[in-house]
Structure formats: structure tokens, C-alpha cells
Amino acid sequence: xxxxxxxxxxxxxxxxxxxxxxxxxxxxxxxxxxxxxxxxxxxxxxxxxxxxxxxxxxxxxxxxxxxxxxxxxxxxxxxxxxxxxxxxxxxxxxxxxxxxxxxxxxxxxxxxxxxxxxxxxxxxxxxxxxxxxxxxxxxxxxxxxxxxxxxxxxxxxxxxxxxxxxxxxxxxxxxxxxxxxxxxxxxxxxxxxxxxxxxxxxxxxxxxxxxxxxxxxxxxxxxxxxxxxxxxxxxxxxxxxxxxxxxxxxxxxxxxxxxxxxxxxxxxxxxxxxxxxxxxxxxxxxxxxxxxxxxxxxxxxxxxxxxxxxxxxxxxxxxxxxxxxxxxxxxxxxxxxxxxxxxxxxxxxxxxxxxxxxxxxxxxxxxxxxxxxxxxxxxxxxxxxxxxxxxxxxxx
Ligand SMILES: [Zn+2]
Numbered sequence: 122x123x124x125x126x127x128x129x130x131x132x133x134x135x136x137x138x139x140x141x142x143x144x145x146x147x148x149x150x151x152x153x154x155x156x157x158x159x160x161x162x163x164x165x166x167x168x169x170x171x172x173x174x175x176x177x178x179x180x181x182x183x184x185x186x187x188x189x190x191x192x193x194x195x196x197x198x199x200x201x202x203x204x205x206x207x208x209x210x211x212x213x214x215x216x217x218x219x220x221x222x223x224x225x226x227x228x229x230x231x232x233x234x235x236x237x238x239x240x241x242x243x244x245x246x247x248x249x250x251x252x253x254x255x256x257x258x259x260x261x262x263x264x265x266x267x268x269x270x271x272x273x274x275x276x277x278x279x280x281x282x283x284x285x286x287x288x289x290x291x292x293x294x295x296x297x298x299x300x301x302x303x304x305x306x307x308x309x310x311x312x313x314x315x316x317x318x319x320x321x322x323x324x325x326x327x328x329x330x331x332x333x334x335x336x337x338x339x340x341x342x343x344x345x346x347x348x349x350x351x352x353x354x355x356x357x358x359x360x361x362x363x364x365x366x367x368x369x370x371x372x373x374x375x376x377x378x379x380x381x382x383x384x385x386x387x388x389x390x391x392x393x394x395x396x397x398x399x400x401x402x403x404x405x406x407x408x409x410x411x412x413x414x415x416x417x418x419x420x421x422x423x424x425x426x427x428x429x430x431x432x433x434x435x436x437x438x439x440x441x442x443x444x445x446x447x448x449x450x451x452x453x454x455x456x457x458x459x460x461x462x463x464x465x466x467x468x469x470x471x472x473x474x475x476x477x478x479x480x481x482x483x484x485x486x487x488x489x490x491x492x493x494x495x496x497x498x499x500x501x502x503x504x505x506x507x508x509x510x511x512x513x514x515x516x517x
Contacts, residue, residue, distance in 0.1 A: 158212050161187060162203040165195065169203065173212050176205075178481050186379070186481055190215045191223060192282030192319040194378060196482075217241045217283040224285075228298075238262075239280065244288035246325040249341045253348065254288060257358065257405055258365050264408050265369050265394065272470050280372035286321035286365075295324035309444065312360045314367035316378045321364045326357045349404045358404040359395040359414070366391040380479035383490055384438040386472075388451060389458030409462070411516055415455035419512065422449050431457070431505040435494050436487025456512045464511060465498060472497040 162171040174187040174195075183199035190212055215223070221234050224243050235242040235251040240258045244251045270276045289295035299307035299322055302315060312323030327348045348354060367387065370376040376387060396412035397405050426449075427433075433440070434453055440446035461469040475493060479485075485493070491501065498504050 156188075158208055158210060160204075160206040160208055161185070161197075163187075163195070163197050164201040164203065165197070173208065173210060175212050180482060188212075191220055192285075192372075194317045194319070194481075196317075214282045220283055220285060224287075228287075240284045240286060242286050242288055244290075245294070246288055246290040249344045250325050250327065250348075251288060252341055253345050254286070254361055257361050258284070258286070260405065261362055261365050261394070262369065264406075265366065266373070268408055269373070269375060272466060273474075277373035277375060280369075282319060282372065284321075284365075284368055284372060285319065286323065286368075289322075289324040292324055295322065298322065311356075312364045314364045314371075316371065319368070319372070319378070321368055323361065323364060326353065326360070327351060345404075354404060355397045355414070358397050359412075362405055363391045363395040366394045375473060375477060377477055377479050377481055379481040380476070381483055381485045381490075382476050382479065383435050383494075384441045385434045385450065385454035385457060386476065388441065389454035392451070392455035393458045393462060412455050412459070415452040416512070416516060418448070418452035419456045422452065423509075423513070426453075429502060429505065431508070432487070432491055432501055436490045456516075457508060459516065460508045460511050461498070464507075468497045 156175045156177055158173065158175050160171065161174045161176075162169065164170075172189050174189050176185055177188055177194070178186040180186065180196075183202065185195075185197045185202060185205075187195040187197060189195060192214065217234075217236055220241060221243060225232065228243070229245070231245045232243050233245065233248075233251075235244060235248065235255055237255040237259050239262050240255060242251050242255055242258075266277055287298070289298065296307055299310070299313070302318075302322070303313065307313075311326055312321065314321050348357070351357075370387065370390060371378045376382055392412055392415055394408060395405075396410040398407045398410060400406070434450060434457070440450040461472075472494065475497070495501050
């Protein structure tokens with residue numbers, strides 16, 4: 122589970138619900154944002170930074186949403202902005218090595234780096250565990266891009282920034298870091314994707330150290346087999362994949378960071394791809410498998426499900442933010458996404474395309490969200506009846 126929309130809610134609170142306006146010479150044409158580049162000097166967490174940055178959105182009277190070369194988004198209030206000097210230069214993303222150097226300043230000294238083709242894992246766990254996670258990420262990358270390339274009839278954009286994951290060796294050190302970023306919510310999560318920093322944060326959930334007796338040399342495949350034999354293996358694999366799906370969706374242009382995408386869409390997609398594959402040597406592989414963990418929860422919740430509650434799921438994200446309702450909203454988001462992709466794939470793709478044009482930090486009312494949804498899928502009550510029938514009687 123993750124609360125990937127949490128930072129958005131924090132931001133909205135921080136910015137007092139100021140409605141965004143387009144930055145001075147930002148315009149939207151052909152569905153693309155045109156963004157101005159500037160050297161911006163600003164204060165953040167007691168420090169002064171100066172960086173070339175892309176100003177994505179201007180909010181209210183002088184508050185800015187900035188994208189910096191490390192791929193991070195910064196929401197700045199006017200009082201924290203010292204200077205803005207427009208430039209004709211193009212912002213060049215940092216390399217993996219530059220990001221690692223930047224991270225070393227934030228992390229204890231014992232962190233190491235493991236680089237795959239698209240991902241940068243910064244970790245203080247074993248190399249074997251980091252390699253296994255890296256392999257899962259790359260497997261997902263290939264399948265995710267193939268899947269959407271086929272579904273859309275055009276390739277997704279390559280990520281602009283190195284895809285960073287911080288992997289802590291144990292829960293205690295993960296929590297020390299995560300609580301600084303997201304507060305107490307970290308306690309209930311075993312990993313999350315941070316929309317602002319663009320990083321995955323997680324920890325070694327397998328206790329892999331204990332699986333290798335001291336002094337004994339074992340192959341990584343032996344350790345992976347051991348990892349996958351553990352009772353928690355399935356949820357471990359699902360969590361790693363889930364967070365990486367969020368990261369890929371936001372770095373490939375499929376979704377827009379800090380835009381008002383309904384949580385049921387972003388979470389539903391992550392759960393659609395996370396379904397484990399017991400026949401795979403690394404624990405995950407084929408896409409579009411039934412996610413039994415979520416199917417069983419959905420069916421268990423079904424007798425007490427409120428009639429016509431699909432509109433609430435799409436229009437209102439608050440149910441994902443409390444433990445009592447999130448246990449209902451997450452499985453239903455998986456079920457809805459599974460139904461839409463399996464039965465209405467073209468409509469789902471066109472719906473995603475419209476969502477990918479949303480402006481960061483803009484907000485849609487529940488009614489606007491529903492109008493957009495029904496523009497693609499038609500009558501919502503009829504769709505809801507078909508959805509419930511399909512998941513109960515056609516999914517096994
Ligand atoms: Zn999530």
C-alpha cells in the first residue's frame with residue numbers, strides 16, 4: 122500500500138488552496154505544457170539554494186512549482202523566493218552519478234550504489250538484495266513500456282531523469298528517513314513513491330541477511346529462491362512493483378505529478394501491474410494476472426458495499442486517507458481498473474490520455490471528475506452494474 126497522493130494533499134494545505142494560474146509565458150498547445158526556464162534562488166528548510174529550474178506553474182500571486190535538474194518538484198511560497206532570472210539555457214537533467222553525490226550528503230556514510238539501465242538504487246542492504254530489486258525494476262520497465270506501447274499504439278516517453286530508489290537495510294532506518302518526509306503515515310507503509318522527490322523509498326523486507334549464514338558463500342539465485350519461499354514474499358514483491366509502477370507512470374508521461382488524477386486511477390494501475398507470478402524465477406512476471414489479494418478483499422467487502430458508490434470512488438480521494446475506508450477503496454480500485462482494462466481497454470487508454478493533460482496542482486471538483494469519466498465510459502450506473510457482475514462472475 123502506498124499513499125502516493127499524500128504529498129499533494131499536504132501541498133494543497135500548504136498553499137492554502139490557491140488556484141494555480143499559468144506562469145507568465147507558459148502556454149498550453151497541442152496538449153503540451155510550455156515551460157519557462159530560469160535561475161531561481163530560494164529558501165527551503167532553512168537553506169538557500171540556487172539552481173536552474175523549469176517553472177511549471179505559478180500559483181496565486183508569485184508562488185511557484187519548480188522542477189530542478191535532479192527531477193524533484195518544489196512548491197515555493199512567494200516569501201521563500203529570493204530571485205528569478207529567466208534564461209535561454211536548457212535545463213539538463215543530472216546524471217546518476219551526480220544524483221548519487223547529492224544523496225550522499227543526505228544519507229549516512231554506509232550507503233552504496235547499484236545501477237541498472239534505467240534505475241539508480243542507493244542502498245545499505247546486501248548487494249544480492251539490491252540486484253534482485255534492480256532486476257524486478259528492469260523487468261517491470263520492459264513489460265510496462267511494451268504493454269502501453271501496444272495499448273496506445275505509440276511508445277511512452279523515456280524517463281527524463283534517472284529513476285531513484287532508496288532501499289534501507291531495515292525498518293528502523295527506513296522509518297527514521299520516511300518519518301522526516303511524510304510523518305506518521307510512514308508507520309503503516311512498507312514503501313512509497315514520493316511525488317515531489319520522484320524517489321521510491323523502501324527497505325529490505327525479507328531479512329535477507331539472516332538467510333545467508335555468516336562465512337558461507339551462496340549464489341544470488343539461491344538467496345532469491347529463499348526470499349520467495351518466505352510467507353511475506355508475495356506482498357514484498359507486490360510492494361516493490363507497485364511503487365515502481367507509480368514512478369514509471371509519472372516519468373513516462375502516462376500520468377502527471379501533482380495533477381488531480383483520481384487516486385482510484387493511479388492506485389488501480391499500480392495494483393493491476395503488481396499481481397505476483399509464482400511461476401517466475403524472480404517472483405513477478407506476466408502482466409494482467411488476477412490480483413487475488415485485492416480480489417478477495419473486494420469480494421469480502423461486497424455485501425456491505427453502498428449502491429452507486431462508484432461516483433464517490435472516482436470523485437472523492439479522502440477515503441484513501443483513513444485506515445477504515447482505505448481497506449475498501451484500494452481493492453475496489455484494483456477491481457475497477459482490472460474491469461476497465463480487460464473490457465474497455467480503448468476507452469481506458471483515451472481516459473488516461475485526457476488525464477495526462479491535467480495541469481499540476483490544478484483541482485477538479487467531484488462533478489468535473491465524473492464528467493470526464495463518463496465522457497469516455499458512458500452512463501456510470503450502467504457501467505457500475507456491468508463492473509460488479511464482471512468481477513463477481515467472470516474473474517477467477
Ligand atoms: Zn500506491
